[in-house]
Amino acid sequence: MFAGWGSWVARLRWSVLATAIVAVTAAGVWGLGVFGQLSEGGYNDPGAESSRAADAVRQELGARGGDLIAVYRPLTGTIDDAALGKRIEAKLGSLPRSAVSQTDGYWPGHNKQYASADGRSAVAVITLAGEDDGAKLSSYRDISDSLGVPGTSLQLAGGAPLQDASASRSTDDLAFAEAISLPIVLVLLLFIFGSLVAASLPVLVGGCAVLGSLGVLHAIAAHHDVNSFAVNVASLLGLGMAIDYGLFMVGRFREELEAGHAPAEAVSRTVATAGRTVLFSASLLMIALAGLLLFPQGFLKSLAYGGLAAVALAALLSLTLLPALLAVLGPRINKLPVRLPRRNRSSMWAKLAGVVLRRPVLIALPILAGLLVLAAPVRGVHFGENDERVLPAGDPARQAIETLKTDFPALSSSGVLVVLHGEHGAAPSTSGAAAFEARIAKVPGVTAVTPAGTGGAVVTWTATLTATDPFSDTARDAVHAIRDLRPPLDAELLVGGTTARNIDSLTAIGDRLPLMVALLAGATLILMFLAFGSVLLPIKAVLMSALSLSATFGILVWIFQDGHGAGLLKVTPAPLEAGIVVLMAAVVFGLSTDYEVFLLSRMVEARTHGATTAEAITTGLSRTGRVISAAALLLIVVTGAFALSSVTTMRFVGIGMITALFLDATVVRMLLVPAVLKLMGDAAWWAPGPLKRLQQRAGLAETDLPNSAPGLSTPGPSTPGRSTPAVSAGPVLSAPAVSAGPAVSAAPAVSGGPAHATPALSGGRHAAPTSATAGLTPSFQPATPLPARPSWDYSPHPTGPSSGLPIAGSAPSPGFPHPTSGLPAIGFAPTPDFPHRASGLPTANTGLPGAGSGLPCAGNGPSTPGSGPSAPGSGLPSAGSGPSTPRSGLPSAGSGLPRAGSDLPSAGSAPMPQMPFAGSAPQPRTPRVVLDQQPPDGPRQLDAPPARWALPPGPDTAVPPGNDTTRELGRIRGDETDSSVVFRLPGMAGPGPRPDPAS
Numbered sequence: 001m002f003a004g005w006g007s008w009v010a011r012l013r014w015s016v017l018a019t020a021i022v023a024v025t026a027a028g029v030w031g032l033g034v035f036g037q038l039s040e041g042g043y044n045d046p047g048a049e050s051s052r053a054a055d056a057v058r059q060e061l062g063a064r065g066g067d068l069i070a071v072y073r074p075l076t077g078t079i080d081d082a083a084l085g086k087r088i089e090a091k092l093g094s095l096p097r098s099a100v101s102q103t104d105g106y107w108p109g110h111n112k113q114y115a116s117a118d119g120r121s122a123v124a125v126i127t128l129a130g131e132d133d134g135a136k137l138s139s140y141r142d143i144s145d146s147l148g149v150p151g152t153s154l155q156l157a158g159g160a161p162l163q164d165a166s167a168s169r170s171t172d173d174l175a176f177a178e179a180i181s182l183p184i185v186l187v188l189l190l191f192i193f194g195s196l197v198a199a200s201l202p203v204l205v206g207g208c209a210v211l212g213s214l215g216v217l218h219a220i221a222a223h224h225d226v227n228s229f230a231v232n233v234a235s236l237l238g239l240g241m242a243i244d245y246g247l248f249m250v251g252r253f254r255e256e257l258e259a260g261h262a263p264a265e266a267v268s269r270t271v272a273t274a275g276r277t278v279l280f281s282a283s284l285l286m287i288a289l290a291g292l293l294l295f296p297q298g299f300l301k302s303l304a305y306g307g308l309a310a311v312a313l314a315a316l317l318s319l320t321l322l323p324a325l326l327a328v329l330g331p332r333i334n335k336l337p338v339r340l341p342r343r344n345r346s347s348m349w350a351k352l353a354g355v356v357l358r359r360p361v362l363i364a365l366p367i368l369a370g371l372l373v374l375a376a377p378v379r380g381v382h383f384g385e386n387d388e389r390v391l392p393a394g395d396p397a398r399q400a401i402e403t404l405k406t407d408f409p410a411l412s413s414s415g416v417l418v419v420l421h422g423e424h425g426a427a428p429s430t431s432g433a434a435a436f437e438a439r440i441a442k443v444p445g446v447t448a449v450t451p452a453g454t455g456g457a458v459v460t461w462t463a464t465l466t467a468t469d470p471f472s473d474t475a476r477d478a479v480h481a482i483r484d485l486r487p488p489l490d491a492e493l494l495v496g497g498t499t500a501r502n503i504d505s506l507t508a509i510g511d512r513l514p515l516m517v518a519l520l521a522g523a524t525l526i527l528m529f530l531a532f533g534s535v536l537l538p539i540k541a542v543l544m545s546a547l548s549l550s551a552t553f554g555i556l557v558w559i560f561q562d563g564h565g566a567g568l569l570k571v572t573p574a575p576l577e578a579g580i581v582v583l584m585a586a587v588v589f590g591l592s593t594d595y596e597v598f599l600l601s602r603m604v605e606a607r608t609h610g611a612t613t614a615e616a617i618t619t620g621l622s623r624t625g626r627v628i629s630a631a632a633l634l635l636i637v638v639t640g641a642f643a644l645s646s647v648t649t650m651r652f653v654g655i656g657m658i659t660a661l662f663l664d665a666t667v668v669r670m671l672l673v674p675a676v677l678k679l680m681g682d683a684a685w686w687a688p689g690p691l692k693r694l695q696q697r698a699g700l701a702e703t704d705l706p707n708s709a710p711g712l713s714t715p716g717p718s719t720p721g722r723s724t725p726a727v728s729a730g731p732v733l734s735a736p737a738v739s740a741g742p743a744v745s746a747a748p749a750v751s752g753g754p755a756h757a758t759p760a761l762s763g764g765r766h767a768a769p770t771s772a773t774a775g776l777t778p779s780f781q782p783a784t785p786l787p788a789r790p791s792w793d794y795s796p797h798p799t800g801p802s803s804g805l806p807i808a809g810s811a812p813s814p815g816f817p818h819p820t821s822g823l824p825a826i827g828f829a830p831t832p833d834f835p836h837r838a839s840g841l842p843t844a845n846t847g848l849p850g851a852g853s854g855l856p857c858a859g860n861g862p863s864t865p866g867s868g869p870s871a872p873g874s875g876l877p878s879a880g881s882g883p884s885t886p887r888s889g890l891p892s893a894g895s896g897l898p899r900a901g902s903d904l905p906s907a908g909s910a911p912m913p914q915m916p917f918a919g920s921a922p923q924p925r926t927p928r929v930v931l932d933q934q935p936p937d938g939p940r941q942l943d944a945p946p947a948r949w950a951l952p953p954g955p956d957t958a959v960p961p962g963n964d965t966t967r968e969l970g971r972i973r974g975d976e977t978d979s980s981v982v983f984r985l986p987g988m989a990g991p992g993p994r995p996d997p998a999s
Contacts, residue, residue, distance in 0.1 A: 002271050002272040002273075002275055002276045002279075003268050003269070003271065003272035004268075005271055005275075005319070006267050006268035006269070006270060006271025006272060006275060006323055007264065007267075007268040009267065009271070009319075009320060009323040009324055009327065010263070010264040010267040010268060010323065010324075010327040011264065012324075013323075013324040013325075013327040013328050014324075014328070016320055016321070016323075016324040017321065017324040017325065017328065020208070020317065020320055020321040020324070021208075021321075023212070024208040024211050024212050024317075024321075025211070026215070027211060027212045027214070027215025027216070028208075028211025028212065028214060028215060030215050030218060031211065031212075031213075031214025031215035031216070031217065031218045032214065033218055034214055034217045034218035034221050034226070034231065035171070035231070036138075037134060037218070037221040037222070037226065038134060038167065038221065038226055038227065038228040038230075038231065039132060039133040039134035039137065039163075039225045039226065039227055039228070039298075040133055040134075040137060040162075040163030040164075040166060040167055040227065040228060041132070041133030041134075041163075041225065041227070041298065041299070042133070042225055042227050042297055042298025042299035042300075042301070042302060043297060043298075043299050043385050043386070043501070043505060043579065044297065044501045044504065044505055045296045045297060045504050045505055045507075045508040046296060046298075047296060048501070048504030048505070048507070048508065049483075049494055049495060049496070049500065049504060050417075050494075050495065050496040050497065050500040050501040050503075050504045051496075051501075051504070052494055052496075053417055053419045053494035053495060053496030053500075054417070054496050056419055056421050056457075056458055056494060057417070057419060057453070057458060057460055057496075059456075060421075060455055060456030060457055060458040061453050061455045061456065061458065061460070062102070066125065066127075066158055066159065066411070067126065067127055067128040067136050067140070067158055067159055067160050068125075068126040068127075068128055068140055068156060068157075068158045068159075068160045068161065069123050069124070069125055069126070069156070069157045069158040069400075069404060069408075069411060070105075070123060070124045070126065070147050070154060070155075070156055071121055071122075071123050071154070071155040071156075071157060071400060071403055071404065071407075071408075072088060072121065072122055072123070072124065072149065072152045072153075072154060073120060073121040073152060073153045073155075074120075074151060074152055075151055075152060075153060076151065077151075078119065078120070079106060079115060079119060079120070079121065079122040080110065084149075084151060084152065085107045085108060087149050087150065087151070088107050088124065088149050088152075089107050089108055091146075091147065091148075091149050092105075092107075092124055092126075094146075095126075095143055095146065095147075096142070096143070097129075098129060098139075098142075099128065099129055099139035099140075099142045099143050100126055100127070100128060100129060100139070100143065101127050101128065101129045102126075102127040103124060103125070103126050103127070104124070104125045104127075105122065105123055105124035105125050106122035106123060106124070107122070107124065113410060113450065114408075114411075116407040116408065117407065118407075121403075121407060123404075123408060123411065125411070128140055128160060132225055133159075133163065133225070134225065136159075136160055137160055137163050137164060137167070139160075140160035140161065140164060141164060144156065144161075144164070155396070155399065155400035155403055156396070156397065156400055157397070157400035157401045157403065157404040158401075158404075161396075161397040161400065161401075162387070162388055162391075162397050162398075162401060164397070165391055165395055165396075165397035165398075166228075166386070166390060166391065166647060166649075167228045169391070169395075169645070169646050169647050170228060170229065170232060170645070170647050170649075170650060171228070171231075173642070173644070173645035173646060173647060173650055174231070174232055174235055174645075174650075176641075176644065176645075177641035177642050177644060177645065177650075177654075178235065178239070178641070180641045180644070181239075181637050181638045181640075181641040182203060182239075184637050185203060185243060185634055185637050185638060186199055186200065186203055188630075188633065188634055188637065189202060189203065189243075189247070189634070190338055191338075192247070192630050193250065193251070193254070194334075194337055194338050194339075195333065195334045195335065195336060195337050195338065196335070196336035196337075196338065197329065197332065197333050197334070197335045197336055198250050198254065198333050198334065201246055201250055201322060201325060201326075201333075202242065202243040202244075202245075202246025202247055202250060202634075203243065203246075204325075205242045205243075205245075205246050205314070205317050205318060205321060205322050206238065206239040206240075206242035206243045206246070206314070207239070208242075208313075208317050208321060209238035209239065209241075209242040209310055209313040209314040209317055210234065210235050210238040210239055210310070212238075212309070212313040212317070213234040213235075213238045213306065213309040213310040213313055214231070214234070216305075216309035216313070217230060217231065217234060217305060217306060217309060220305050220309075224298075224301070224302075224305075225298050225302070226302045226305060226306075227298065227299045227302035227303070229299070229302070229303065229306075229649065230302040230303055230305055230306030231306060232306075232642075232650060232653075233303050233306040233307050233310070233583070234306035234307065234309055234310040235310070236310075236638065236639055236642065236653070236657075237306075237307050237310040237311055237314070237587070238309075238310030238311070238313060238314055239638050240634075240635045240638040240639055241282070241285070241310070241311055241314040241315075241635075242313075242314035242317065242318065243631075243634050243635070243638065244594075244631045244634065244635055245278045245281075245282070245314055245315065245318040245322075246318060246322060247627065247630060247631050247634065248274045248277065248278060248598065248627060248631070249270055249274050249275065249278065249318055249322050249323070249326070250322075250326070250333070251274075251627060252269075252270045252273055252274035253266050253267065253270040253274075253326045253333070254333065254334070256269045256270055257330075257331060257333075262330075263326065263327050263329075263330035263331070264327055266326070267323045267326050267327045270323065270326065271319065271323055275318070275319050275323070277597055277598055277601050278315055278318055278319065279315060279319065280527060280531055280597055281593070281594040281597050281598065282311055282312070282314065282315035283527060284523065284524060284527060284590055284593045284594065284597070285311050285587075285590030285591065285593070285594060286308055286311050286312060286590075287519065287520065287523040287524075287527075287590075288520050288586040288587070288589050288590035288593075289303075289304050289307040289308050289311065289586050289587070289590065290304060290308060290519070291304075291515075291516035291519045291520055291586055292304035292307070292516075292582065292583065292586060294512045294515050294516055294519070295508060295509060295512050295516075295582070296508050296512075297505060297508065297509075297579060299579045300579050300582060300583070303579070303583045307583075307586075307587070347622075348625075349621050349622040349623075349625035349626060350618055350621070350622040352621065352625070352670065353617055353618040353621040353622060353674060354618070356617075356621075356671060356674045356675050356678065357614050357617060357618070357674065357678050360674075360675040360676075360678040360679050361675075361679070363671055363672070363675040364672060364675040364676060364679065367667055367668075367671060367672045367675075368547075368672070370667075371547050371548070371550070371551040371663075371667075371668075372547075372551075374550075374551040374554045374555055374663075375547075375550035375551045375553070375554040376554055377554045377555075377557040377558045377561075377562065378550060378553050378554045378557055380557065380561075380562075381553070381557050381561065381576060382471065382561060382575040382576070383471070383502070383506050383575055383576055383577070383578040383581070384470075384471035384502055384574060384575030384576065384577060384578075385471070385498075385501070385502050385505065385577055385578065385579075386577050386649060387401075387470075387498075387574070388401040388402065389572040389574045389648065390574075390647055390648040390649050391646070391647065391648075392570070392646045393570075393572070395646075405468065409464050410448070410450050410462055410464050414464075414465060414467070414468065414469075414470040414475070414497075414498060414499070415462040415463060415464055415465070415497055415498075416446075416462070416463040416465065416478065416479055416482060416495060416496075416497040416499060416500060417452065417460065417461075417462060417495070417496035417497040417500070418440055418449075418460065418461045418462075418463055418482060418493075418494075418495055419458055419459070419460050419493070419494040419495070419496065420432075420433055420436060420458065420459045420460075420487060420488065420491040420492070420493060420494075421457055421458050421491060421492045421493075421494055422457040422458070422490060422491050422492075423490055423491065423492065425456075425457050426457060426490070427454070427456065427457050427458070427459065428459055428488050428490055428491035429488065429490060432488030432489075432490065432491065433459045433488070433491075435488075436485070436487060436488060437449055437451075437461060439485055440461060440463055440482060440485070443463070443478055443481045443482055443485070444477070444478065444481060445465050445466050445467060445474050445475065445477060445478030445481070446463045446464070446465060446466070446478055446482075447464050447465065447466050448463075448464040449461050449462070449463050449464075450462045450463075450464065459491075462497075463478075463482065465478050465499075466478075470497075470498040470499045470502070471499065471502055471574075471575045475499045476499060476503060478499075479495060479497075479499045479500050479503060480503075482495050483495050483500075502578075505578060505579075506578055509578055509579075509582060513582075516582075516586075520586070520589055521542050524538060524541060524542050524545075524593055525538040525539065525542065526538075528541055528593075528596075528597070528600075529687070529691070529695060530695055530698050531597070531601070531604075532600055532601075532604045533604070533685075533687055533692055533695045533696070534604070534684060534685050534686065534687050535686060535687045535688070535691065536680060536683060536684050536686065537600060537604075537684060537685070540673075540676060540677075540680070540684070541593060541596045541600070544592065544596065544668055544672065544673060544676075545588075545589050545592035545593055545596070545664075546589075547668070548588070548592050548660065548663055548664045548668050549585060549588050549589055549592065549660070551663055552584075552588055552656060552659050552660040552663060553581070553584075553585075553656075555659050556576070556584075556652065556655070556656050556659070557576065559571075559655070560573065560574070560576060560648070560652055561573060561574070561575060561576055569643075569651065569655070571648050571651060572648070574648070576652075577649060577652075580649055580652060580653065583653075584652075584653065584656050584657075584660075587657075588656070588657075588660040588664075591635070591660065591661065591664065592660070592664045592668070595628050595631075595632070595664060595665055595669050596669065596673070598624050598627065598628055598631075599620055599621070599624050599628060599669055599673065600620065601620075601624075602619055602620040602623045602624050603616040603617060603619065603620030603677070604616070604685070606619035606620065607685055613677065613678065613680075613681055613682055613684065613685075614678065617674045617677055617678060621670065621674055625670060628665055628669060628670075629665060629666070629670075631665070632661045632662070632664070632665030632666075635657070635661055636657070636658050636661050636662065639653070639654055639657035639658065639661070640654055640657065640658045641654065642654030642657070643655045643658065
């Protein structure tokens with residue numbers, strides 16, 4: 001499925017590219033309008049008691065003040081100065097009715113409750129027009145510059161100024177963070193990939209994901225309230241995850257190109273492997289974010305909207321736009337290279353795996369103990385909601401709210417709203433209301449009870465608390481005590497205000513948190529089982545992610561609540577905002593599972609192909625350690641820039657992400673997980689038979705790479721009584737085993753089929769057309785004779801079956817010994833059960849295919865009818881049978897082809913230092929030989945090989961009529977030795993003058 005998708009995108013790359021760019025550009029341009037529709041509310045549960053109290057007051061008494069409180073302090077004189085009062089009244093009266101629905105305050109009635117205790121300042125309480133927080137915020141911005149009065153100093157407090165300051169700073173800090181992080185990310189990618197073109201692709205996809213998510217948020221904001229912080233979340237996750245996914249995709253594509261595949265085939269294989277993992281990882285993260293939709297708070301729903309839009313677009317663009325770009329660029333992805341010192345990083349990770357595997361208990365126990373110690377502060381966590389403390393100490397809005405709390409405690413948000421709502425639409429009796437007010441005043445923690453309004457069916461009071469922190473235990477106890485009071489018989493008691501709203505919000509989160517945990521754990525267990533076919537691996541992944549998450553929150557509590565290092569970070573210690581904590585839990589859990597999927601995918605695939613547990617762990621760590629570390633580093637830069645924000649909420653997210661990513665990508669994934677897997681042993685890969693069969697039927701494991709694009713895998717007909725075995729693909733992710741064919745798993749079955757068959761070849765530098773070649777049998781059609789044996793200038797290397805080098809067609813995975821050499825024989829696929837020499841696969845020490853394969857067999861003598869390496873009429877001779885026969889069409893052994901121990905290495909002989917044999921899989925920092933295919937517009941070589949040959953024609957190899965566009969079949973290239981053998985098909989121009997082999 002994934003390979004087919006990759007082939008489709010590669011084939012329609014220009015259409016996909018144009019569609020994606022147009023869609024993203026349109027969504028981004030239209031999405032810029034979302035900034036005018038964002039709100040700063042949504043922190044309360046709409047169905048909670050505190051919300052019903054606010055609704056009752058709004059319905060019976062109309063919109064009440066508190067949206068904006070203007071604190072006037074005369075520069076000279078007192079607040080009772082008549083001239084000053086007239087100027088303030090005139091200013092308030094001139095405010096537009098479109099923005100202000102009601103004003104109240106000290107002027108003109110000189111109401112003492114609106115004056116400070118020292119008589120030096122007074123307030124005007126302004127109710128802003130608007131049905132929701134977004135509309136009220138817009139009204140505030142319309143009048144905020146029109147409230148000043150000559151002869152006074154002005155401070156603007158209340159919910160609207162706090163929201164405006166928080167939103168403005170968050171927007172500015174977001175732009176600042178991106179301006180810092182993007183150049184750093186680009187430089188890091190340049191170091192990782194060594195090419196400016198390759199480095200720019202993940203950043204490009206990340207930018208497109210952010211633009212697209214703005215369009216999605218704009219569409220959602222037209223029908224639902226969207227908190228402004230959703231834009232920050234969309235930017236953080238869209239950019240971060242697109243860069244992460246791009247890192248995996250681009251790295252895999254370059255690996256496939258280096259293995260000798262054409263761009264289209266490399267794209268197909270990239271989507272089939274890295275693309276599949278990206279989709280699984282994005283699905284897990286999206287499920288985690290979707291858990292936020294279970295909560296009733298609009299704030300959490302907004303975060304879910306932003307996160308889901310960003311991650312979905314990052315994954316979608318990584319599977320459409322990015323593969324299309326890769327198909328267009330092809331080898332040009334390595335343009336604008338940056339020459340950097342090369343190190344064998346795979347060897348470093350393999351050594352780390354060796355250390356962990358030797359001492360798993362010694363590694364695991366200290367890490368577990370350390371993580372539990374880091375998680376200990378979570379036991380004392382307190383939750384609140386955003387207040388003025390999220391702003392810097394010098395912010396005017398924060399200073400105004402602090403002044404209001406000090407001089408006007410009854411008007412501050414720390415007061416408790418007490419509402420008696422009469423039954424059947426009638427107001428409570430006066431005597432009953434008076435008696436109830438007296439009972440409120442006796443509640444511990446309440447210092448004063450002030451009437452807040454009477455009308456319709458409600459009577460309201462404001463209870464001032466002794467606790468200045470509305471989220472303290474004292475304030476919570478007071479609210480619980482007020483709610484426990486028995487109201488009059490003819491009324492219903494409703495308690496609201498900041499403290500009550502926070503209590504209700506935490507109750508709602510606590511009620512639905514088990515559902516979110518069940519969703520996260522259940523989805524992780526199911527998806528990872530379908531991907532890996534193990535019961536214990538998903539359970540271990542959930543436990544590891546939970547442990548990493550607990551340690552992260554322990555550090556955040558220690559800093560942001562307990563105040564350790566708060567001065568250095570310039571934050572004010574305060575209870576943690578519950579909504580942000582839930583968001584962080586979802587994101588960190590999703591990212592932890594992301595890295596677990598990337599790590600385990602290579603381990604499971606190595607295990608599937610016969611590796612032991614230790615070998616699978618080593619393979620997974622050596623193959624993904626560098627990639628996971630690089631991905632975590634890039635995401636740390638993207639999210640860590642938020643730690644520079646002046647808003648505590650963004651700084652909390654930034655530092656939390658840095659902590660989580662560092663712990664998870666280093667300590668947990670690179671040390672703890674391998675150690676635990678080692679201790680689990682073979683049980684880690686176990687699953688009951690019925691579940692295993694269910695997983696196989698689901699077809700999501702896809703541990704085999706595609707042969708080629710759909711329709712290209714067409715083995716030729718075999719002689720009756722003889723099978724033509726397919727060349728195995730080798731491990732999918734651990735190491736592509738390049739065997740004797742243009743593509744790893746798509747080596748065409750070369751048999752003595754009809755001479756008029758059109759070759760159906762895959763791989764190479766460019767993909768072949770699919771429709772015209774499906775179902776046909778490829779055949780070698782040589783054109784020119786092979787020159788005499790050239791000379792090679794390479795230092796000698798030990799030869800023989802124990803030379804320690806892999807044999808042609810084998811995978812570099814340890815643990816697949818040959819009966820004599822300790823290595824696999826030629827053509828052996830790295831599967832758990834190796835065929836015998838007589839099974840139709842090549843044998844060791846020959847360099848040629850084995851008996852029964854439909855290809856020549858070294859050392860077996862001439863073929864006989866019905867037996868041996870070839871049957872009459874096959875068109876292929878048996879190696880070692882002397883010069884080619886008239887019907888062979890190919891030179892036989894000894895006719896000038898390089899032989900074992902001479903020009904090119906053969907099985908059991910290594911004349912080239914540290915060089916694997918033809919078809920072996922690449923090993924870190926080891927030269928390799930790759931069979932590849934050239935483009936149709938003429939031969940094009942890599943690394944300027946010193947010599948080229950073409951095979952001689954045979955008598956029965958006529959070119960099919962009308963077939964004048966056949967392509968070069970392939971070459972064998974040594975990456976670091978510049979040796980090459982080129983085979984040609986008919987219809988192609990000659991290779992030109994042959995360079996001097998000695999050059």
